[in-house]
Amino acid sequence: EAGVVQSPRYKIIEKKQPVAFWCNPISGHNTLYWYRQNLGQGPELLIRYENEEAVDDSQLPKDRFSAERLKGVDSTLKIQPAELGDSAVYLCASSPSRLAGGPLFGPGTRLTVL
């Protein structure tokens, strides 16, 4: 079974520039998550999708962050414009349903904003 795929793995941009991250979840997984992980911290949820519906985006900074999940499969997370404080690892994860296991994570995208 293929795992969660994310691209790019690393991204370096200057502040005020836009950036986008892409995620392909595990086939058949209805739930997709975007987490942000700062250095020395645990993953923090940005947005959760059930199929194509965003059911929890309370922690997503909507003034600069946006996300979409096309046809309930792939997802894109965008930041525009990026700020210095956005430097972090952005993790995508997917899961089939609760109690069938928790989120299964991709390798993450390490974003550095200069």
Next chain:
Amino acid sequence: DQQVKQNSPSLSVQEGRISILNCDYTNSMFDYFLWYKKYPAEGPTFLISISSIKDKNEDGRFTVFLNKSAKHLSLHIVPSQPGDSAVYFCAASGIGNQFYFGTGTSLTVIP
């Protein structure tokens, strides 16, 4: 407000001995708990889980214990191996597919 807490940022253990990683939670509605292991430059990998209807779950060298009255869970690794050196995160879930993560404990197993 941190609902899942790992108060020990780091732990060092000799190879072959037991590693005990601890996690506390505050939300009494949490009923499903997980441990993840993370190597540098990789995403967290699911390790073991436990439902609140149990107080122990074992998988090979890894055992998770849950004390609901104390809102505490622990991960035991016996025997510890150098390859177990990683950051370990606990996570908890209540209603729905929301998962809350602790800040992690960095385990070093000394050969």
